[in-house]
Amino acid sequence: MKKVHFQSPWLPYLLLLPQLSIVAIFFLWPAAEAVESSFYLEDPFGFGSTFVGLDNFTDTLTSTDYGRVARFTAVFTCSVTFLSLGLALLLAVKADKVLRGASSYKTLLMWVYAVAPPVAGLIGVLLFDQHVGPMVDFFAMFGWQMQIGVNYFDTSFAMITTAVWKQIPVNFIFFLSGLQSVSKSVQEAASIDCRSGFRRFWTVTFPLLAPTGFFLLIINITYAFFDTFGIIDVIVKNEPGNNPVTLVYKVYLDGFRGNDLGGSSAQSVILMAMVFILTIIQFRLIERRVHYT
Amino acid sequence: MAYRKTVASLVAAAALLGTSSASFAATDITWWHAMGGRLGEVVVDIANGYNDAQDACQITPVFKGTYEETLTAGIAAFRAGEQPNVLQVFDAGAATIIGAKGAVIPAQDILENAGVGFDIEDYIDGVRYFYADSDGKMIGMPFNSSTPILYTNEDALKKAGVEAPKTWEEFEAIAPKLKEAGYVPLAQSHLPWIFTENFKSRHNLQFATNNNGYDGSKDTKLVFGEPIKNHFTKVKGWLDDGLFGYYGTGWGDNQTPFNEGKVAMWLGSSGSFGGISKTVEFPFSATYLPYWDAVEGAGTGTFIGGAALFAMSGKPDEENKCVASFYQYLTSPEVQYMWHKETGYVPITNAAYELAKKDGYYESTPAAEVGIKQLTLPGGEWTKGYRMGFYVQIRDVMNREYGKILSGEASVEDAFATIEADGNKLLDRFSKTAGN
Secondary structure (H helix, E strand, O other), rough: OOOOOOOOHHHHHHHHHHHHHHHHHHHHHHHHHHHOOEEEEOOOOOOOEEOOOHHHHHHHHOOOOHHHHHHHHHHHHHHHHHHHHHHHHHHHHHHHHOOOOOHHHHHHHHHHHHHOOOHHHHHHHHHHOHHHHHHHHHHHOOOOOOOOOHHHHHHHHHHHHHHHHHHHHHHHHHHHHHHHHOOOHHHHHHHHHHOOOOHHHHHHHHHHHHHHHHHHHHHHHHHHHHHOOHHHHHHOOOOOOOOOOOHHHHHHHHHHHHHHHHHHHHHHHHHHHHHHHHHHHHHHHHHHHHHHH | HHHHHHHHHHHHHHHHHHHHHHHHOOOEEEOOOOOOOHHHHHHHHHHHHHHHHHHOOOEEEEEEHHHHHHHHHHHHHOOOHHHHHEEEEEEEHHHHHHHHOOEEOOOHHHHHHOOOOOOOHOOOHHOOOOOOOOOOEOEEEEEEEEEEEEEEEEHHHHHHHHOOOHHHHHHHHHHHHHHHOEEEEEEOOOOHHHHHHHHHHHHHOOOOOHHHOOOOOOOOOOOOOOHHHHHHHHHHHHHHHOOOOOOOOOOOHHHHHHHHOOOOEEEEEHHHHHHHHHHHHOOOEEEOOOOOOOOOOOOOOOOOEEEEEEEOOOOOOHHHHHHHHHHHHHHHHHHHHHHHHHHHHOOHHHHHHHHHOOHHHHHHOOHHHHHHHHHOOOOOOOOHHHHOHHHHHHHHHHHHHHHHHHHHOOOHHHHHHHHHHHHHHHHHHHHHOOOO
């Protein structure tokens, strides 16, 4: 095979330049700005600012609310990731076995993918509305008086349900295509060796799905962390009150609603560090156990 | 009907666009506001009325979302040098914009510089000093001014055979009867505004050190005494006994059950009047915000909520002159009376109030006068208002902790201790933003 070489050593850098400049302008520069302003307390209109050292960080970390928000974010991220991956896998396995009318099943399961997060949030709000929500009426039949916006648990439940519902189709599409690429010969060989479909799934199919699963795991954690913003905003109706919110939503609340630029920057720096650590863990620990064919 | 009105205003706007391009001499000014729905339509009517009334200036109102979003948009625009001439800022954001020395031209200055007379005594009592600095100079021009009042479902009161309460003691006496008649006796839509800020004013109680924060942000601390803690203990008790309904932090979630006739009495804004009279199917009335008779010196007036208009600095003189002439138009008795009648917000000048009285408006709709009468009740040392920075977040802290009280997650003592701790920390942080 013939290797292609660039004539000038600068050409590859030139070709990379658009991508690199986008990263620099839209990611690195704002991140550096955030790090800088996390050490200042600034008047919103930009007339004055005071260097406060690490005050923004200590104020954030010692505030009574931050721990609660962080705990909710952890619970929210884990439940959304686990439930949306688990349910999507279950649906994909079942849909893969359907022979008649397969495409209509698949379309029905996938259409939600096209719904924008704030719209999903809005549908969630309507379903769980205190006064007119059908889900509230449904749960009331079992004696559960849901009060979204009043009861912390009920509101969390509505948020997680809506976020999971919104994310299942993405996972479903990936799992389904993953399942369809598992080769027939491997499956046939497995069914000769083992009668139990359940065991065959866990010992043969599931490991073969691992690359897809790992990719989806990262996508889903990112989704639960950052992309659920619209859903949360619509469910809390722009009034945090005593409702559960995630760390990202709190950055927005303090920065854009409360105009506390320093405090908000400090929180986003903490968030950056957390995502950085999470990424290292994911690639160091989990990816080692994933086999790519 | 609403559709035809929209079409009419669109046609009018198109016609105006046509004329403005023809009369090239007109100076354009912009006005960013947060008035959605019906209120937004009236804002457009006011702008059109102003543009029709004179040729020199052309004002364009732009809807920017909620109060918080409008303030944030205004700040971002100011930092980019793209600020509007006039920005509507709500009560809780007042400290932010007034604290930023140089962001705003005081309403008083802009009017005086343009040679238009200004006398603070022309404005009604409760409105006069809320958006003023500590020297009493008016910085923001009060625009949509409201105050919390008690709306009552007259059918419900009749069915229970009771009268609207003047005090919380009276409420405790009649509430069980309303419950027996099949109603949730009471709901409210804004705990920090109604049960905190105006609770303080109604009982003439100090809300914060440094003259409620007016004398500067440094070392300002929140003050919570026994009366307000007792009040929340009572409210929690009412909630547990089914005498009070709490439907979350959202304004509408708490108003809806009243509109639907499930809640007998609702504490809302005098500015809700226009919306309610168009929505509800039962006869309704309104009365003053109740107070605790047991608290000494209680029964004083409330101060305004809502928002004011701020003239942003950094604009050419001719545009500032237009802002002044727009302010003059806006505060004219006729425009104020129209605004008052259409929306329920109070007229901000004595002249406009007199005009409404002379026109016999309150004889046909006495409930529309409750807000302004409450604002002009005798005041006291602590009924002027408050001035605190990062106040949007302080309100969020209050909502969070009050939510915990009502859901039973925190005791009244603990919740107020948290509000004081978190609130004072925010105040301290705000005082450092000035950079001194």
